[in-house]
Amino acid sequence: xxxxxxxxxxxxxxxxxxxxxxxxxxxxxxxxxxxxxxxxxxxxxxxxxxxxxxxxxxxxxxxxxxxxxxxx
Numbered sequence: 001x002x003x004x005x006x007x008x009x010x011x012x013x014x015x016x017x018x019x020x021x022x023x024x025x026x027x028x029x030x031x032x033x034x035x036x037x038x039x040x041x042x043x044x045x046x047x048x049x050x051x052x053x054x055x056x057x058x059x060x061x062x063x064x065x066x067x068x069x070x071x072x
Contacts, residue, residue: 018042 023033
């Protein structure tokens with residue numbers, strides 16, 4: 001496992017098509033908001049949510065806001 005330290009506004013690039021940006025970090029409660037930019041054919045989900053989704057009888061509803069700014 002590769003461990004990285006990033007500040008707000010900094011990016012992590014994976015391969016040629018995946019970019020992750022640290023959008024904000026809050027201390028109370030401790031949360032990190034990240035933006036993930038990837039091809040539409042690639043599914044992106046949190047690992048802790050993945051097991052919950054398979055246990056549900058209904059299809060999950062996923063909402064998101066499409067960011068208009070470009071990650072560099």
